[in-house]
Amino acid sequence: MSISVKNLTYVYHQGTPLETIALDDIELKIHTASWLSIVGHTGSGKSTFAQHLNALIFPQKGEVEVEGMKVGPESKDLRNIRQKVGLVFQYPEQQLFAETVYEEVAFAPRNWGVKDDEIGERVEEALGAVGLDPSYYARNPFHLSGGEKRRVAIASVLSARPLYLVLDEPTAGLDALGRKDLLGLLAELRETGMGIILITHDLELALSCSEQIMIIEKGKKLCCGTPDEILVRLLDDKVHGLVLPETAMLASKLVSEGWGVPLTSDEFILARSIIEKVKS
Amino acid sequence: MSGQVIFDLQEVSFTYPGNPIPALKNINLKIYKGEWLALIGSNGSGKSTLAKLLNALLIPSQGACFICGLDSRETESLWPIRNQVAMVFQNPDNQIVGSVVEDDTAFGPENQGLPAPLIRERVTWALKVTGMDDLTRKATYALSGGQKQRLAISGALAMSPPTIVFDEPTAMLDPQARREIHEVLEKLHDQGMTIVYITHRLEEILHCDRAVVLDDGLIQWQGIPRDLFSPNLHIEKWGLEMPSIVRLWSILSNRKIIDEHVEPDQEGIFKALCQYP
Numbered sequence: 001m002s003i004s005v006k007n008l009t010y011v012y013h014q015g016t017p018l019e020t021i022a023l024d025d026i027e028l029k030i031h032t033a034s035w036l037s038i039v040g041h042t043g044s045g046k047s048t049f050a051q052h053l054n055a056l057i058f059p060q061k062g063e064v065e066v067e068g069m070k071v072g073p074e075s076k077d078l079r080n081i082r083q084k085v086g087l088v089f090q091y092p093e094q095q096l097f098a099e100t101v102y103e104e105v106a107f108a109p110r111n112w113g114v115k116d117d118e119i120g121e122r123v124e125e126a127l128g129a130v131g132l133d134p135s136y137y138a139r140n141p142f143h144l145s146g147g148e149k150r151r152v153a154i155a156s157v158l159s160a161r162p163l164y165l166v167l168d169e170p171t172a173g174l175d176a177l178g179r180k181d182l183l184g185l186l187a188e189l190r191e192t193g194m195g196i197i198l199i200t201h202d203l204e205l206a207l208s209c210s211e212q213i214m215i216i217e218k219g220k221k222l223c224c225g226t227p228d229e230i231l232v233r234l235l236d237d238k239v240h241g242l243v244l245p246e247t248a249m250l251a252s253k254l255v256s257e258g259w260g261v262p263l264t265s266d267e268f269i270l271a272r273s274i275i276e277k278v279k280s
Numbered sequence: 281m282s283g284q285v286i287f288d289l290q291e292v293s294f295t296y297p298g299n300p301i302p303a304l305k306n307i308n309l310k311i312y313k314g315e316w317l318a319l320i321g322s323n324g325s326g327k328s329t330l331a332k333l334l335n336a337l338l339i340p341s342q343g344a345c346f347i348c349g350l351d352s353r354e355t356e357s358l359w360p361i362r363n364q365v366a367m368v369f370q371n372p373d374n375q376i377v378g379s380v381v382e383d384d385t386a387f388g389p390e391n392q393g394l395p396a397p398l399i400r401e402r403v404t405w406a407l408k409v410t411g412m413d414d415l416t417r418k419a420t421y422a423l424s425g426g427q428k429q430r431l432a433i434s435g436a437l438a439m440s441p442p443t444i445v446f447d448e449p450t451a452m453l454d455p456q457a458r459r460e461i462h463e464v465l466e467k468l469h470d471q472g473m474t475i476v477y478i479t480h481r482l483e484e485i486l487h488c489d490r491a492v493v494l495d496d497g498l499i500q501w502q503g504i505p506r507d508l509f510s511p512n513l514h515i516e517k518w519g520l521e522m523p524s525i526v527r528l529w530s531i532l533s534n535r536k537i538i539d540e541h542v543e544p545d546q547e548g549i550f551k552a553l554c555q556y557p
Contacts, residue, residue: 041454041456042424042425042454042457043424145323145324146323146324147323172451172452173370173451173452174323175322175323175480175519175520176322176480176519176520176521177322177519177521178322178323179521180521201454201455202455203455204524242455243455243456243459245524245525246483246523246524246525246545246546247524247525247528247546249546250525250528250546250549250550253546253550254550254553257554259553265524266524267524267525267527267528267531268527268531270528271528271531271532274532274537274553275531275532275535275537278537278553278556
């Protein structure tokens with residue numbers, strides 16, 4: 001069960017003066033029941049990458065395979081691929097259109113040809129997963145708060161029962177509580193076996209919640225690893241536009257002063273270690 | 281606080297039409313000349329509503345809002361008020377009207393009916409302050425997010441207002457661009473401009489003069505920003521979250537590892553820790 005990306009290259013406006021290389025020879029394997037974050041500066045190619053995963057755009061070179069199905073213009077499995085990989089765009093609430101929350105979430109399964117009696121079940125399941133109870137069903141999505149709208153938008157992707165959920169900057173514009181709620185929701189989905197693919201420019205966010213992180217710069221895969229590995233790598237090798245968490249920068253400065261504290265962006269771990277060193 | 285009062289909100293309430301719950305309730309607030317005020321609160325706390333009252337985009341449902349001594353309820357005050365208070369919003373793409381950087385910046389002063397040489401002077405100055413002076417002939421669509429937002433600030437500056445209200449100007453920007461905007465803000469503050477800065481990111485408010493916390497349409501707290509980080513205040517109840525480095529600072533100062541007067545940022549903590557042998 002995986003998405004496999006091999007030598008993926010994508011160039012916008014190929015052969016014109018506006019030619020821009022968005023992706024350059026990317027290689028990656030993504031599994032269900034895992035949390036991968038793709039981190040890069042604005043314009044690094046991360047959104048182009050995301051759109052390949054559910055066949056919104058096709059590889060120009062290299063290949064993308066979702067559960068063994070090839071992404072490309074000849075593929076007979078495009079519907080299937082798009083159902084397996086749910087894509088939540090940035091500011092997904094801007095795409096809400098239905099008059100009730102229920103209709104909004106029922107749209108995807110209805111479009112997939114799911115039978116009427118099963119649609120109700122799917123809507124209930126999807127709205128339940130994002131923490132919206134039946135009192136919301138008849139409400140107008142446009143009258144909900146920003147955080148609630150975003151939940152509805154995510155539910156409308158979940159109702160297709162995807163195996164993977166790709167989210168492009170899902171926390172943009174949310175306040176601290178909304179962010180915490182959303183990340184908690186994604187962690188729960190991850191626990192149920194879904195593959196979470198989070199696209200963000202917020203390194204601190206990625207470090208705090210992912211199992212794997214891929215850093216992408218100017219369309220190239222710069223590195224890929226666990227949060228700890230990525231942190232060590234980025235402390236050595238500054239990447240344009242990515243700002244290291246302040247806590248990690250402090251840890252790194254202390255290490256170079258011979259403090260022997262761990263390189264971490266977790267303030268509690270760092271605090272404990274500093275206290276130990278000072279006391280001894 | 282002392283000095284000339286720029287904004288004087290007196291028992292201001294505001295209710296949106298069709299919504300029974302007021303967005304702001306009985307707000308009393310004075311903002312002084314040259315002050316850099318941070319207005320913070322979670323989504324739905326009323327902070328953007330308050331911002332719009334400050335340049336008379338909204339008029340109080342109850343109470344009064346005086347801006348440079350002008351009462352925003354009087355129609356003839358609107359033009360002078362908007363000349364005094366410029367606004368910069370969240371989404372840079374919604375604020376650009378021109379297709380070339382310098383044309384876009386000139387839009388405001390042209391609308392003010394200023395003579396051409398003065399417009400040119402203002403545009404040159406504004407683009408210099410925001411560090412956009414090497415991009416004057418660039419097409420606006422080709423700018424990065426941070427550049428677009430700096431352009432929006434240039435446009436506001438070119439009208440030469442003594443006051444600018446920023447409504448979450450960095451919300452849609454990446455960390456690099458956020459820094460660019462902050463450098464511009466610090467420059468403006470040094471030049472004596474009155475700044476009202478709305479955000480929910482607490483790491484952005486450390487250099488402000490005063491912070492005001494809104495929640496549920498009410499002013500819940502105000503004081504100097506670093507006092508907001510005191511652990512007994514429990515800012516979580518207002519839907520706010522302490523930045524990780526501030527939490528570290530708070531643990532270390534509670535345990536008396538560092539002095540509570542140490543700045544709650546990485547440089548401050550690092551310097552304090554370096555005093556240990």
